[in-house]
Amino acid sequence: MDAKRRNGGPPRGGASQAKRGKTGGDWEDSPSIFEEELALFEEADMETEEREGQAGHDVIPVGELFSADLNPRWRRPQAAPLNPDSDTLVFQQIDLDYYLGAAVAGMPGQSQGNVPIIRMFGVTDSGNSVCCHVHGFAPYFYIPAPNGFTSDHLSEFKRELNSAVLKDMRSNKDNMSVTVLAVDITRKESMYGYHGKRIADFLRITMAMPRLIAPAKRLLEQGFKFGPFPIQSFSSYEANIDFEIRFMVDSDVVGCCWIELPKGKYRVREERKVGETDVHYPGKVSLCQYEVDVGWTQLISHPAEGEYQRIAPLRVLSFDIECAGRKGIFPEAEKDPVIQIASMVQRQGEKEPFIRTVFTLQSCSSIVGSQVLCFTKESQLLQSWAEFVRTVDADIITGYNIQNFDLPYLLNRAATLKVSLFPYLGRVQGIKSVLRDSSFQSKQMGRRENKILNMEGRVQFDLLQVLLRDYKLRSYTLNAVSFHFLQEQKEDVQHSIITDLQNGNEQTRRRLAVYCLKDAYLPLRLLQKLMCVINYMEMARVTGVPLTYLLSRGQQIKVVSQLLRQAMKQGLVMPVVKPEAGEDYTGATVIEPEKGYYSVPIATLDFSSLYPSIMMAHNLCYTTLLQKGSAEKLGLTPEDFIKTPTGDLFVKSSVRKGLLPDILEDLLSARKKAKAELKKETDPFKKQVLDGRQLALKISANSVYGFTGAQVGKLPCLEISQSVTGFGRQMIEQTKQLVESKYTIANGYQADAKVIYGDTDSVMVKLGVDTVSRAMEVGREAAEWVSSHFTPPIKLEFEKVYYPYLLINKKRYAGLYFSSSSDTHDKMDCKGIETVRRDNCTLVANLINTCLQTILIDRDPQGAVAHAKEVISDLLCNRIDISQLVITKELTRTAQEYAAKQADGERHRERRNIGGCTLEERFSRLWTQCQRCQGSLHEDVLCTSRDCPIFYMRKKVQKDLDDQEKLVSRFGW
DNA sequence: AGGCACACCTAT
DNA sequence: TAAGATAGGTGTGCCT
Missing domain, CATH: 3.90.1600.10 (B family DNA polymerase, palm domain)
Incomplete structure (x- = not known):
């Protein structure tokens, strides 16, 4: 079942449905436009066939075996041998994280025990993937040095702090003996307040691991005694900086920038066979084509200027799953099988996906322009798809609501079927992808419950999440969004018949597969149309945070990143408040x-x-x-x-x-420059990049004020x-x-x-x-x-x-x-009126919109009143589609709450109790009809229940009519 | 009826 | 642990 978009919408826009009017049984119709589009890809492929190998479009019954060699296109281009003594390695970094691991011989930093190692993933110009381990960078923070502190006190301070931290640990499972690596005196100044450029002594305290910063800070705050000094409380500086950001700021790395490893400065990791382990010279641990070690001061980070504005040929994988649910029940991974997974892979910057494939359970007729892989066992399907992901080695994974539906479903399903090799979707071997719940809360976006799945080295770029963040829409279903931005819709398959299609024959399953393919294709089209990847990359570059932060974190981190970079130049440190x-x-x-x-x-x-x-x-x-x-x-x-x-x-x-004026000047002058370059540029792709850049710069400049006012x-x-x-x-x-x-x-x-x-x-x-x-x-x-x-x-x-x-x-x-011309207007601009508010039903929005047009364009206020009266009459005489009366937003949210409650089996607490109406009642009122009047629209049986949508809307429209009349009399028309 | 608190969503 | 800001219109529920 197409579960994730099944948010209980009413029959949408009567028109399209009436036109198609397809129900189950009417399956063997002519190919859809989308199928013709797919077929066109096939023709385009013929030209590249010789260069890249066969696309392999046939239906392949896979049965018990699976081999990636089925399609040579899946793999990345062969990686040329890399000689660290004579070759420099240049790649665009797209993801950056850190892990704790054993030190590597020849690399800087601590050699004992587990050390933090930064890991960068990226892609070279030739499309080869890179995993780069960066060594020797340790987390630190500052405190002001107490009065009378000299270098003679350093070792005592360090020893005392170290033992305090050790004592504070509840368990020391890593058997650490050294928590404080170093304490140095540095000359710094607090960035908070002007105090005559009084540079003072600060202690820079370097810890062995990022997670030791917080306890050290706490202990120093609580009151800390060492040597001859009295017990005192220390305020801390920069102790609340994420380790990744700390590294990026200090090494001048920004999100999605190009990294160069000069020849002779790095080491290449080789494939190791089992048993050939060497703790000091580890072999490859990732699935990337190149895997290297480098000291953190050896890498060169290129600012995103000139040739380094370019974007590597990243692989973007979009996918969609279908499950066979039971009638009227939200699919549960413990019970309902995954029957199809469609995947499309596109290289960033190219126009069309070069891999188009659908994995089906049971046989499926061929689809020109895409490869169909049929499986008889669901567990095989799942495992093969996971292998497909690893083989394709995607940099960016996208889809629609994959974060909260598809990926969790696949993972839970794989666990249910005990497909042990499934949950390894990241780029690091042996790291299991695990599902976690997280709740992200902000004034801006309210509380948002999300599932989080780790996939090291791959950026999860859920299009739904992007749209929720960046666009205010009436409806966020894939269908509505596609229509809004692409004037295109999903393949017409009612989710209620998905199970029937699966249980039919290879033709009905083919119909489902086309539908599934389209749902994988649409997110790619939308990403392209909205230039999401480019815009996000530019935002990462401008603000200096990793790409993933832009979707997982709030606005503040972006300003912090810029503030720290500017402050470092002037020897200023940021207090922890x-x-x-x-x-x-x-x-x-x-x-x-x-x-x-x-x-x-x-x-x-x-x-x-x-x-x-x-x-x-x-x-x-x-x-x-x-x-x-x-x-x-x-x-x-x-x-x-x-x-x-x-x-x-x-x-x-x-x-x-000031730092902030400096940051703002940089941002705005960079914006001016980007706009100037945009004007000159002729290459459409480079134009997009520049446009994304100027947009990112504008947004960043505007968020600085908000940051200073964010009390929490x-x-x-x-x-x-x-x-x-x-x-x-x-x-x-x-x-x-x-x-x-x-x-x-x-x-x-x-x-x-x-x-x-x-x-x-x-x-x-x-x-x-x-x-x-x-x-x-x-x-x-x-x-x-x-x-x-x-x-x-x-x-x-x-x-x-x-x-x-x-x-x-x-x-x-x-x-x-x-604005552009004094002869013709560019548009009708409406601010704050019902037409732009999403808490109104479309009937009201359309009514007001027409009235405004009549008033402003035709300059006929009486006509507007007449129109409003006509709509009222239509409403009373049952001439209006009920779907026009429903507030989509309300409906979506209520349905989601309802689904969430069903899933949890928990007692749901009403956020807003409307007239003692329970959630079920609310749901049914929105989902179907008023219980009292059964949705009758006739005046004779006028329903006065507060919860009746018809009554509500009638009141609303009546009021809007009154408003129209008031307007007319008020302004003396 | 009028006042108030609150929810929701927008403008900037 | 992390979370941009305030101003303000409109509608609902509940109290007096």
């Missing part, structure tokens, strides 16, 4: 709207990148903040610092340039964030004053200009001009003039003209948007 929620601070101003319908052009002026430019203009940073009394203590004159609108003090850049965060600084919003409030107010004072009749203009609305960084101005082009002219001039009143890089820009403009309320308006 313990997160505690405090009082909210004041945010932006929303100018009281002059509500109404404007049949004159309204010019809109915006501050571009308002918050970043405020931080740059006023040098707001941790390092420039003057804490209470500091100004006097440091003998600063009033010329040395500024007072922000919130009364906070910051030194000027003449005294010290790594380094909140409300003085910065409240000063930023304070400046913003002042600026929007001043902008309003300036515009209204200059553009007056008294100053020789046609009319007195009026700012009718504004939010945070924008003002909407009625300039009193008649035409769009005139509004553009005056708007441009006004923006430039206002800009001259502010400190660079703060800049007010003319952005667009609305004509006409309907201002309903704060954060709710609509208008025809003119």
Whole structure:
């Protein structure tokens, strides 16, 4: 059963269904468009056949045996011999982690016991995979040296701390004797607050393993005594940095960058036979073609510039599974078999997948353009697919909801069938892929329960997760998403008949296989269309975090990574603050709207990148903040610092340039550069990369402010964030004053200009001009003039003209948007109105949308009212498809809660109890019909149950009609 | 009826 | 252990 998308949706969009109207039994229809597409791949393949070997499209009954040699394409290109004495090894690193292992002879670092080893995975230009073990890097943190501390005290401090840490350990299963590797005195300065560039002695404490940092920090905080010093509590610095980030910052490695291992500086690992082990010179442990050891200071990391902007020919594997569920029951891996797995493999940068294959249980007719492998035993199917994954050696694994459905299902199914060789999906031999539960919580995304599966060296890039993070959509089913972005839909197979198709014949199973293949193909198409891989890589490069962090972590880590890099250059260290929620601070101003319908052009002026430019203009940073009394203590004159609108003090850049302004300048100038290159570039692929880059740079710049205001965060600084919003409030107010004072009749203009609305960084101005082009002219001039009143890089820009403009309320308006041309509008822009809100059913959204069009384009408000009345009448007379009345989002979530509850068998706690309505009742109300009126839409049996969707929607539409009428009378049409 | 707390989702 | 920010409209439930 196609379980993961079975989120209980109502029959979707009556139209497409009525058109197709296929039910079980009607299977032997003509080939679908997708099948023709697949067949076209076959023709394209003929050309490359000779070079890459046979694609092998035939149906292959595999039976008891399986051999990867069935298809020579599966393997990566042969790797040329690598001689470390004469060859440099260059690869793009795509995943980076660390493990604890025995030291390798000849490599730097501790030689005793288990040591942390960084592991980088990547791909060379020729498409060969690389696993690189990086040795000698150990985790560390800082504390301020106590008064009177000299190098004579180092060994005693180290000894005492070491024994304290050892004593603190509950169990010492690794039998460690040395936990503290080193303690050094270094000259550093805290990045928090300006204190006259007073560089002080810090102790840099190097630990043997990353997990020893936290206890060492805790012990030092709690109060630590050593030598002649009294017991004291030490604050710590940079003790909360992930080990991977620590390494990347220190070695100047960023996510997805190119790594060069110079000749003579690394060692190649060879394949070892069983029994030939040598603990000091280990053999290959990974499935990668090249496996090497290198000292952490020997590798060269190339900044993503020039030729190193390129992307290696990564292998992207997309897959989808089908299981044969029982009627009406969510498939359970313990009971329901996996019957098909379709896989498509594409090289990043190429247009089409070069491997298209489907593994089926039982026979299946051939499909032109793809390889069908049939199995008689499910366990064989599973094991062979795992071997397929290992053979293809994918760098990126994608699909739709693979993280929370397909992969967990396969793993659990394999465990049920005792397919012992299945759960080794990573690139490191002998590391079992294990399922874990995790819950990720943020204000932005709420609580999200996720399954986590380790697959060392392969990046799991679940398209659903990407879409949930980056796009606000009404529905996240693969079908809806494909339609939205590709105007294409899934193959038409009702999930309820999947089991029947499986139990039919090789023709019905073929139909299922085509469906399954398409579900593996669509994610690839979407990745390509949305440029996800490229955009994520650019984000990793810009912010310096590993690719995987972008999907598994929040926003903060990206800023931390950049902050640490900038701080290191200046000898600054980042304090560890313990997160505690405090009082909210004041945010932006929303100018009281002059509500109404404007049949004159309204010019809109915006501050571009308002918050970043405020931080740059006023040098707001941790390092420039003057804490209470500091100004006097440091003998600063009033010329040395500024007072922000919130009364906070910051030194000027003449005294010290802040880190945050530096980061922002780098980001924004890099963005300018990327945009300039984008303009010049002709190669579409390079263009995509550059566009992804400029987008990443913009997003990164905008997230710096949020980081300083994140009270439960790594380094909140409300003085910065409240000063930023304070400046913003002042600026929007001043902008309003300036515009209204200059553009007056008294100053020789046609009319007195009026700012009718504004939010945070924008003002909407009625300039009193008649035409769009005139509004553009005056708007441009006004923006430039206002800009001259502010400190660079703060800049007010003319952005667009609305004509006409309907201002309903704060954060709710609509208008025809003119920016590229003054003759024709680019679009109808709707903000905050039902049409853009996902908590409304499509009937209401469509109704309002049509009304707005009638009002704004046809300029016929009476027509809008008439339309609303017509819809009401349709509703009362049963002429509206019930699916139009359902809120997809609500439905999806309720269905998911329901499914989750069924899966757990646990008592479900209502998050929001609506009128004592239980989850089951809610589910059934959304899923089917109101229990009382049975969904009747006729007025005679008007249902007044609060839980009746019809009643609810009728009320809603009625209200919207009222609103329309109110609008008409309010604005005097 | 009106006020309040809360949920949800958007604008910026 | 990790988690960007605040402002604000609209609707529901519940109390007085």
